[in-house]
Amino acid sequence: MNFLLTNFIELDLVTALQVILLGFIGGTLSGFIGSGGAFFMTPGMMNLGVPGIVAVGSNITHKFGKAMMGSKKHRELGNVDRRLGAFLVLTSFIGIRIAVWINSALFEGGGDGHGSGTSAASNLYISAVFICILSVVAISMLRDALRSRDTTAADGPSRKIANLLARLHMPPDIRLQVADVRVSLWVLLGVGLATGYLAGTIGVGGFIGVPAMIYVIGVPTAVAAGTELYLAMFMGAFGAVNYAYGGFVDIRLTLLLYLGSLVGLFIGAYGTKVVKEVMIRSVTGVTILLCVVSRSVAVPAYLRQLGWIDMNPEWDAYFNQASKVMLFVAGFVGAGIILYNVTRAYKRRRRIVATLIEAPKPSAGSHG
Amino acid sequence: MQVICISRGTLTGGKVLAERLAGALGYPCLSREDLIEAAVKEGIHVGKIEMAMVKGRGFSDRLVLEREHYLAFTRAYLCEQALKGQLVYHGRTGHLLLPGVDNVLRVRVVADQEYRLKAAMQALGLEREKARRYVEEVDEDRRQWVHTMYGVSCDDVSQYDLIVSLQQFSVENAAAGLTAIAQLPDFQMTPASRQAVEDLRLGAKARVFLARDDRTYRASFKVSASDGVITVTYLPQDAGLAESIPPVLESLEGYRSIRTTMATSNILWIQEVYDPTSEAFRNVVEVATKWGAAVELMRLAPGSAEGAAAPGEVLEAFDGTIPQIQPSSREYNGGIEDDVAEGGQRTWAENGGLKQTVEELARQGRSAGGREVRGSQTHLLEMIDRSVPYTMVVVGDVFLSKGSAAQLRLAREFRSYLADNIKTPVVATDELKAQFLFGKRDLFRLIGYLAVVLVIYFLVFTHQRQILSFLSGEGWVMKVVAAVVVFLFVPIVAYSYGTVSRSFLKLIKIE
Numbered sequence: 001m002n003f004l005l006t007n008f009i010e011l012d013l014v015t016a017l018q019v020i021l022l023g024f025i026g027g028t029l030s031g032f033i034g035s036g037g038a039f040f041m042t043p044g045m046m047n048l049g050v051p052g053i054v055a056v057g058s059n060i061t062h063k064f065g066k067a068m069m070g071s072k073k074h075r076e077l078g079n080v081d082r083r084l085g086a087f088l089v090l091t092s093f094i095g096i097r098i099a100v101w102i103n104s105a106l107f108e109g110g111g112d113g114h115g116s117g118t119s120a121a122s123n124l125y126i127s128a129v130f131i132c133i134l135s136v137v138a139i140s141m142l143r144d145a146l147r148s149r150d151t152t153a154a155d156g157p158s159r160k161i162a163n164l165l166a167r168l169h170m171p172p173d174i175r176l177q178v179a180d181v182r183v184s185l186w187v188l189l190g191v192g193l194a195t196g197y198l199a200g201t202i203g204v205g206g207f208i209g210v211p212a213m214i215y216v217i218g219v220p221t222a223v224a225a226g227t228e229l230y231l232a233m234f235m236g237a238f239g240a241v242n243y244a245y246g247g248f249v250d251i252r253l254t255l256l257l258y259l260g261s262l263v264g265l266f267i268g269a270y271g272t273k274v275v276k277e278v279m280i281r282s283v284t285g286v287t288i289l290l291c292v293v294s295r296s297v298a299v300p301a302y303l304r305q306l307g308w309i310d311m312n313p314e315w316d317a318y319f320n321q322a323s324k325v326m327l328f329v330a331g332f333v334g335a336g337i338i339l340y341n342v343t344r345a346y347k348r349r350r351r352i353v354a355t356l357i358e359a360p361k362p363s364a365g366s367h368g
Numbered sequence: 369m370q371v372i373c374i375s376r377g378t379l380t381g382g383k384v385l386a387e388r389l390a391g392a393l394g395y396p397c398l399s400r401e402d403l404i405e406a407a408v409k410e411g412i413h414v415g416k417i418e419m420a421m422v423k424g425r426g427f428s429d430r431l432v433l434e435r436e437h438y439l440a441f442t443r444a445y446l447c448e449q450a451l452k453g454q455l456v457y458h459g460r461t462g463h464l465l466l467p468g469v470d471n472v473l474r475v476r477v478v479a480d481q482e483y484r485l486k487a488a489m490q491a492l493g494l495e496r497e498k499a500r501r502y503v504e505e506v507d508e509d510r511r512q513w514v515h516t517m518y519g520v521s522c523d524d525v526s527q528y529d530l531i532v533s534l535q536q537f538s539v540e541n542a543a544a545g546l547t548a549i550a551q552l553p554d555f556q557m558t559p560a561s562r563q564a565v566e567d568l569r570l571g572a573k574a575r576v577f578l579a580r581d582d583r584t585y586r587a588s589f590k591v592s593a594s595d596g597v598i599t600v601t602y603l604p605q606d607a608g609l610a611e612s613i614p615p616v617l618e619s620l621e622g623y624r625s626i627r628t629t630m631a632t633s634n635i636l637w638i639q640e641v642y643d644p645t646s647e648a649f650r651n652v653v654e655v656a657t658k659w660g661a662a663v664e665l666m667r668l669a670p671g672s673a674e675g676a677a678a679p680g681e682v683l684e685a686f687d688g689t690i691p692q693i694q695p696s697s698r699e700y701n702g703g704i705e706d707d708v709a710e711g712g713q714r715t716w717a718e719n720g721g722l723k724q725t726v727e728e729l730a731r732q733g734r735s736a737g738g739r740e741v742r743g744s745q746t747h748l749l750e751m752i753d754r755s756v757p758y759t760m761v762v763v764g765d766v767f768l769s770k771g772s773a774a775q776l777r778l779a780r781e782f783r784s785y786l787a788d789n790i791k792t793p794v795v796a797t798d799e800l801k802a803q804f805l806f807g808k809r810d811l812f813r814l815i816g817y818l819a820v821v822l823v824i825y826f827l828v829f830t831h832q833r834q835i836l837s838f839l840s841g842e843g844w845v846m847k848v849v850a851a852v853v854v855f856l857f858v859p860i861v862a863y864s865y866g867t868v869s870r871s872f873l874k875l876i877k878i879e
Contacts, residue, residue, distance in 0.1 A: 011832070075652025220504060237855060244854035245847045247840030251854065255828055258861060262869045 016256055017035050018048055023062075023260030025331035029287060030066075030261070031268020032280065032338045038063065041257060042126075042202060043295050048322035050253065052102055052123040056202065056241030058253040064236030064259060071139055071229040079226025081178035084219065087185070088192040088209070088227075089234045095196020096235060100242045104199065120305035127295050127302065130202045137211070140287035145281035181218045191216055199235045200242075226257055264335075271338045283337050290330030298323035369397070369557040369565065370454045372473045372550060373462040375522065377485035378506040379487040381534040386458035388543040393550065393580040394455070398449055400459025403442050408752035410440045410576075421509075423518045433579070433588060439465070439517065440591070444867070445524035447569035451562075460510055463527070464518045464566060468741065468751040471561040473550055480535050519790075527750070560742075566622075567593045567739070574598050574617055574626075583612040590634060591666065592737040594726075596624035599737040601631040601662045629733045632663035636752065637787075638666045639764030645729035646796040649765055655804045656734045661759055663729055665738030666751065667722045669765055749789050761786060764797040806875045815873040820864045 011019075021043040030037030038059050045055035106121040173182050196208040211229060214222035243249050301316040303309045314328050383399065388537070391395035392794075407414050413434050420431055422671020443465045449455050450466075464472040481503075488499035493658070514522040525531055530549065531756040532542050547743045549555070570593035578584045578600070578749065587606035591600050598620075600613050635656055642665060643649060656663050722738050729735035741751045752758075763786065767778040801807050828835060839850045 011829075061858055065858045065866075068859055069862055069866040240858060241851045241855050244839065244851040246849065247847065249839060249850075249854055251839060251857070252828060253863060254858065255825060258865050261865050262862075263873070266870060266873050274567060306714060 019256040021262040022256035024264040025335045027261030027264025028268040028335045031265040032271045052126045057248035058250045060239035062254045062257040064240045068234035074226030082231045085230040087188040091192025092196030095193045096200035099200025120302045124302040142285035271342045287334030294326035372456045374458040375476045379484045381477040390456040395454040398457045411515045437579040440572040444572035470562045473555045474528045475530045581616045598626045600628040632660040635761045642725035644725045651800040662736035664736035667740040669742040757771035758792045817864045817867045
């Protein structure tokens with residue numbers, strides 16, 4: 001079966017522009033938040049009628065090239081711990097392989113055999129993992145943001161988990177030079193496996209990889225972000241090859257995503273320099289939470305297609321539409337706040353010369 | 369004025385040695401505990417800072433300000449004590465609070481594990497295993513503190529003048545040895561080192577004033593002082609406080625004028641001769657404006673770097689005879705060259721255009737101050753304030769007295785040395801344009817890659833069905849070919865289009 005042709009998405013100008021916009025918003029959020037932006041782009045494409053597996057395959061392929069560009073820059077800044085990356089890459093490959101295998105199996109066995117329902121099981125599975133994982137991430141981020149607004153709070157991200165694992169003494173320990181930490185090999189393997197599995201399932205790796213490196217391994221934030229991109233490059237390549245081998249990469253979608261995402265990525269990264277940390281966490285948390293709600297709205301349609309609930313098939317379109325609107329609201333709200341701040345900073349930079357104040361010390365007489 | 373900083377490990381005997389040395393020299397002895405006590409009296413939550421560091425937590429906005437206040441307060445306190453006369457300080461890494469003061473004698477005291485375990489068991493009444501754990505944990509806490517505060521490792525021996533092990537060396541003999549070493553000309557006060565301490569004190573004191581005042585205590589500031597001129601940089605979100613800075617500092621003693629400017633980060637520019645009309649100056653200012661950064665100048669006095677030994681270089685073979693004591697490669701000069709003529713006026717040739725360039729930067733709202741340093745490459749590293757998070761270090765023309773080929777080679781080695789030792793990108797002034805500013809090369813690159821991108825997209829979107837048919841072909845051979853094609857094709861698109869978009873944003877100055 002020639003899957004891509006039988007599920008061919010007609011890319012007229014409006015659809016193409018929507019994919020570019022998805023890429024731009026995903027890229028802006030990604031540059032600002034530091035994750036891959038897949039949480040927005042994958043469901044966005046699914047809402048445009050792209051089967052879940054093709055959306056994930058095309059997005060992970062897009063992630064491969066994007067991470068390659070990003071990790072090059074981070075390497076120049078000394079933010080990449082290659083040893084950490086190497087350990088995580090190996091286990092991530094196994095994680096991705098498991099994810100692709102589950103996804104393919106669900107795709108082949110799922111649905112009621114009528115039209116779009118053939119991919120319902122796979123779509124439901126992807127949506128379920130997406131909702132569970134990103135709900136936890138969003139709530140944690142919002143809680144962190146609220147806590148750091150309290151000016152008397154003395155602490156940032158906790159290292160409780162990293163310290164607890166260090167006390168368990170699970171040899172052999174690995175010394176990570178760049179990150180300047182010592183960690184058990186078993187912890188590294190666990191983190192790699194989980195990151196790979198999620199990257200392969202929902203195309204989201206950074207949301208798990210970066211916090212895991214910070215909280216579980218105890219890596220500094222900049223090194224976690226740099227190493228994650230290094231890792232994402234390999235995982236993206238491996239994911240792309242796997243999905244391409246299965247015939248699930250729609251290269252047109254990948255190319256359209258690039259058109260928006262790389263511009264958005266640079267703008268988002270610029271935004272991180274001019275926006276306060278609390279704002280970054282709040283925008284990220286709210287955006288992800290809205291994406292989770294958007295994906296949840298689409299779930300009843302998948303359940304009906306699998307025959308698990310009784311619902312008028314005509315309602316599928318409404319659920320899909322509501323999900324799509326919600327997602328775009330999430331993206332627009334998040335990207336809007338970021339772009340607003342970037343524009344303000346851009347304007348402020350032009351006024352900067354006027355900020356110079358020169359004040360000679362007042363003479364003793366002037367004090368009266 | 370003489371300052372001896374003793375960096376002590378956990379229970380290595382450093383405290384006893386410092387007290388014995390201070391007694392032998394007749395100097396006052398100041399400990400880290402005294403410093404902390406003064407900081408607590410000032411109202412700084414040192415305990416919270418320490419806990420956040422020890423537990424490896426990040427810093428909340430409030431704690432970042434506490435840390436700035438703490439660093440400024442301890443620096444000002446140490447400088448004031450030093451300016452009173454002589455001082456022996458013992459703590460973690462006190463010398464890092466005095467960057468640029470070249471007569472500080474920096475001593476690290478170490479002892480083997482057994483010595484420390486016994487000391488812990490005796491002093492704290494612990495069993496051996498608990499004592500071992502205690503020593504390890506305190507060591508780790510100290511490492512964490514120094515790393516977080518100054519971005520360096522306290523175990524890095526290159527930052528000390530002497531390492532003293534009390535294992536086979538009695539405290540009395542170690543103190544006697546240090547007393548003799550402290551008499552060497554390298555560790556005597558010069559007008560330059562006194563001026564450096566004055567500048568550090570003034571800058572730190574100004575920061576403390578800003579932290580104490582209700583109008584400005586909520587904002588983050590970078591403050592430096594040079595020759596009585598205080599430069600304060602603040603973040604864009606604190607622009608509303610700018611007008612309050614001069615009144616807050618009005619009662620501060622010893623300054624001539626205050627310059628305040630908005631900046632999101634700092635760029636350090638190292639060069640021998642500055643010229644505010646040069647292309648290098650324009651490029652640095654353009655990059656700084658683009659990034660919203662302030663530029664700090666560090667003038668490398670001519671002849672000082674090349675006269676010194678490069679790291680690892682042996683100056684001359686030791687022939688067995690004890691040489692007459694001479695000032696070492698820091699070019700001890702009694703401060704004669706650093707003396708400033710009456711009225712503070714030095715000619716262009718004398719200050720290498722430093723003063724004029726700082727003035728021009730100030731006029732453009734980009735100045736973070738400037739200073740002159742002399743000494744070897746290693747010495748230069750000590751001059752760089754590690755508590756300032758520089759975005760970039762720019763290295764301009766250095767080793768000017770050498771031939772052009774040697775100049776190129778030495779400058780390249782110098783940049784590599786800096787890059788290896790500070791966690792900040794180091795670039796040459798002539799690379800600035802290519803890397804960060806839009807030039808002709810970028811224009812050609814933009815056009816070239818744009819053409820490639822257009823061709824790729826045209827071909828893909830005019831052959832959609834053929835391409836999709838190929839990508840989802842049947843049979844394992846076709847599948848492998850499809851996977852290989854995707855693997856090779858995607859990076860080409862990403863690189864080409866990434867270059868186009870980056871060049872375009874560079875053109876419109878969003879980076």
